[in-house]
Amino acid sequence: MQYINELCTRAQAAKLRFAAADTDAKNRALLAMANALLAHQDEILQANANDLSRARENGYTLSDRLRLTPERVAGMAQGIREVVVLPDPAGRVLSGSVEQGLRIEKITVPLGVVAIIYEARPNVTADAASLCVKAGNCVILRGGKEALESNKAIVRVLRAAMDSAGLPADCIQLVEDTSRESANALMRANGRVDVLIPRGGAGLIRACVEGATVPVIETGVGNCHTYVDESADLAMAAEIVYNAKCSRPSVCNAMETLLVHESIAAQALPLFYDKLREKNVEWRGDEATCALLPAARPAAETDYEIEFLDYILACRIVPSLDAAIVHITRYGSGHSECIVTNSYSNAESFLGRVDAAAVYVNASTRFTDGGAFGLGAEIGISTQKLHARGPMGLDALCTVKWLVRGSGQIR
Amino acid sequence: MQYINELCTRAQAAKLRFAAADTDAKNRALLAMANALLAHQDEILQANANDLSRARENGYTLSDRLRLTPERVAGMAQGIREVVVLPDPAGRVLSGSVEQGLRIEKITVPLGVVAIIYEARPNVTADAASLCVKAGNCVILRGGKEALESNKAIVRVLRAAMDSAGLPADCIQLVEDTSRESANALMRANGRVDVLIPRGGAGLIRACVEGATVPVIETGVGNCHTYVDESADLAMAAEIVYNAKCSRPSVCNAMETLLVHESIAAQALPLFYDKLREKNVEWRGDEATCALLPAARPAAETDYEIEFLDYILACRIVPSLDAAIVHITRYGSGHSECIVTNSYSNAESFLGRVDAAAVYVNASTRFTDGGAFGLGAEIGISTQKLHARGPMGLDALCTVKWLVRGSGQIR
Numbered sequence: 001m002q003y004i005n006e007l008c009t010r011a012q013a014a015k016l017r018f019a020a021a022d023t024d025a026k027n028r029a030l031l032a033m034a035n036a037l038l039a040h041q042d043e044i045l046q047a048n049a050n051d052l053s054r055a056r057e058n059g060y061t062l063s064d065r066l067r068l069t070p071e072r073v074a075g076m077a078q079g080i081r082e083v084v085v086l087p088d089p090a091g092r093v094l095s096g097s098v099e100q101g102l103r104i105e106k107i108t109v110p111l112g113v114v115a116i117i118y119e120a121r122p123n124v125t126a127d128a129a130s131l132c133v134k135a136g137n138c139v140i141l142r143g144g145k146e147a148l149e150s151n152k153a154i155v156r157v158l159r160a161a162m163d164s165a166g167l168p169a170d171c172i173q174l175v176e177d178t179s180r181e182s183a184n185a186l187m188r189a190n191g192r193v194d195v196l197i198p199r200g201g202a203g204l205i206r207a208c209v210e211g212a213t214v215p216v217i218e219t220g221v222g223n224c225h226t227y228v229d230e231s232a233d234l235a236m237a238a239e240i241v242y243n244a245k246c247s248r249p250s251v252c253n254a255m256e257t258l259l260v261h262e263s264i265a266a267q268a269l270p271l272f273y274d275k276l277r278e279k280n281v282e283w284r285g286d287e288a289t290c291a292l293l294p295a296a297r298p299a300a301e302t303d304y305e306i307e308f309l310d311y312i313l314a315c316r317i318v319p320s321l322d323a324a325i326v327h328i329t330r331y332g333s334g335h336s337e338c339i340v341t342n343s344y345s346n347a348e349s350f351l352g353r354v355d356a357a358a359v360y361v362n363a364s365t366r367f368t369d370g371g372a373f374g375l376g377a378e379i380g381i382s383t384q385k386l387h388a389r390g391p392m393g394l395d396a397l398c399t400v401k402w403l404v405r406g407s408g409q410i411r
Numbered sequence: 412m413q414y415i416n417e418l419c420t421r422a423q424a425a426k427l428r429f430a431a432a433d434t435d436a437k438n439r440a441l442l443a444m445a446n447a448l449l450a451h452q453d454e455i456l457q458a459n460a461n462d463l464s465r466a467r468e469n470g471y472t473l474s475d476r477l478r479l480t481p482e483r484v485a486g487m488a489q490g491i492r493e494v495v496v497l498p499d500p501a502g503r504v505l506s507g508s509v510e511q512g513l514r515i516e517k518i519t520v521p522l523g524v525v526a527i528i529y530e531a532r533p534n535v536t537a538d539a540a541s542l543c544v545k546a547g548n549c550v551i552l553r554g555g556k557e558a559l560e561s562n563k564a565i566v567r568v569l570r571a572a573m574d575s576a577g578l579p580a581d582c583i584q585l586v587e588d589t590s591r592e593s594a595n596a597l598m599r600a601n602g603r604v605d606v607l608i609p610r611g612g613a614g615l616i617r618a619c620v621e622g623a624t625v626p627v628i629e630t631g632v633g634n635c636h637t638y639v640d641e642s643a644d645l646a647m648a649a650e651i652v653y654n655a656k657c658s659r660p661s662v663c664n665a666m667e668t669l670l671v672h673e674s675i676a677a678q679a680l681p682l683f684y685d686k687l688r689e690k691n692v693e694w695r696g697d698e699a700t701c702a703l704l705p706a707a708r709p710a711a712e713t714d715y716e717i718e719f720l721d722y723i724l725a726c727r728i729v730p731s732l733d734a735a736i737v738h739i740t741r742y743g744s745g746h747s748e749c750i751v752t753n754s755y756s757n758a759e760s761f762l763g764r765v766d767a768a769a770v771y772v773n774a775s776t777r778f779t780d781g782g783a784f785g786l787g788a789e790i791g792i793s794t795q796k797l798h799a800r801g802p803m804g805l806d807a808l809c810t811v812k813w814l815v816r817g818s819g820q821i822r
Contacts, residue, residue, distance in 0.1 A: 016740070019764055097785050102774055104784055111796050112766060190620070194796050209601070213621050215629075215797040236819040243821035329427070351814050353430060355523060363513055363817025372822070373515055373813065374508050385522050385605050385810035386626040387798040399796035402784065403762050406774025408647040410654035411783070 001185035008192035011138040014170035023088040029165035034080040036161040047153035076126040089394040103405040108398040110136035112194035119200040120144030135397035145178035187212035219380035222252030222335035227259040227324040229341035237340040243364040253368040257314040288317035336365035357390035412596035419603035422524045422549040425581035434499040440576035445491040447572040458564035487537040500805040514816040519809040521547035523605035530611040531555030546808035556589035598623035630791035633663030633746035638670040638735040640752035648751040654775040657690045664779040668725040699728035747776035768801035
């Protein structure tokens, strides 16, 4: 696709110029971006109002995520300021050695050109752009079509700020053609896009994983489990279950399925049920669950497979730790999994055998994010095993390069 | 495909059992594998003789790579012994912190199930299997059809050795159906194959990158350049050029294109030409090259794009360092690139601006491998930027996992 080719060519040209920028130059540009967002707030809010009214006309429903307010624009600016104070992830020496007189160093360098495909969330535009710039990458942003006017306004402001700081505006580009063809072309721009990071729901992620030939980092689908073991402190378990399910059900680290050991189910389930009634949580259980909780609906197989992202909980009574791990292995998406237990050996067994990005003992799965894990900022949560796994901070936006300084060595 | 599904199911089952194996158990299995290869040498050589005679009947030409000898079997066993003494890449604590009372650790763990698609090189079978086992991975091997009998014999021996060491034989499986369909099914086994590593020529790598939906590590295509700068020591440059082109032209770190600064071309090219005449190297040059070297043929655009993997050299005279970098950026495959120079600023500029896995000053690109870079053993050379770049040792066969130990924390 000619249009995507042109964006890629501009990004590749900007990449060579941007590669020479040092940390100070990048930070100056980021501060200029934060200031410019505030200075051009009215323009951004007006563009957003246009998106919102068009979304209303088209009956589009996610308009809370689409909506910007003065507070949210200020939040975007503040987010960028927080990126400024983080250490530069590029240019670090990871290892060094001398072999046959060759001085060999492995250093971190920017990935190069990063493409982000995301939904109608204009805050992601500023957020992703600032993280990419901090790491020294050129970014090609392709947001949802419902947010196009907002994204155009934000990117115009960010590009002008880059330019004012003496850095190439083409380090930040927006795909203004929001057709499916433009997304497909971006997914197949091998040699010109170094990495594609999709951010959004399961459908978007799957489309990228299946359609892309450029390297992809799969993010954010979380079919997370909490297993309440025989020896669990039930009061603690009730708090963890409530928090994992109810504190923010729409996010990927929220619990979707509860697994309970059969020997404590009769005591635990009514307790959990009462606690979750505060949010009118709908239960979908296996036969044993429904026998203990008359209000629970029978669960279908698919209830264990999907993310509800809502006040709905799948539940299964299991005869053992092993059965819980088998269930998680079969249905889990490898995001965040928790055991509530007071058994040391069961805790360690669960930590060792469950194959997921984050495995918890006695804490809510809601902690899985870059902030809580001390990364400072986050470009997404990887659920694949290559390159990065779990919350991805600035480091995940870099790769390595081997520098070899010789004096005529041959072999 | 039912057959590939079954292999994947067996690998997933073996993975859970193998996850509990410690370093000693893995090393015992590796030593058993090395011993068993020697003990069953006759059986392996007989199977290889069958492959060779079938290959001859079918007019297959790469039979040197296909051929096994007692020395080569001994080499395979010795390679495995060398893997035994390397440190275990899994189970290392990479970082740790306490956040809100949560003890958070990032540790290395095996990737899980690794699929390797490769050509008719039976030595890769033992080599890849041993590295995967050392890192705690289950491997599914899909070698070229010409080596099927050899691979079956080797894998039978390796599986029996795993079993004798008390580890699951299904940690090592061979795809005995060498149809294109089996390769395609393996490339699309999402959720059951964690990573696919193709090893082979450009066609094989491209087929995997384009056809796979599982994460792929792209390896081994090397369109490598040597740029001889204005200030180069020409005697040193001649040695480096000769070594990079001629010491082993069939490998990925060999030079394919020579770039020479115009101000020294008249002096340098005849010198290089004489040196490379020792191997009857064929030159394909731009106009300026052909004017200086009457024996050179005019180069077509494609001569700058492909790997010759032979005693053929493309050459271009360039007016500046910048022009050399532009050429490398356009045609290079991001493998290994070299500048020969005596200018400090040009050396540093080349190191900083050339976007490749390994960038050299004054040394042959032939050094790019796991052994020379101090990694001990190598599963391949990554030319992508995700996960690993350049020579990949045992570390590249691991991912990370976050372990979080709490005492009832919620957020």
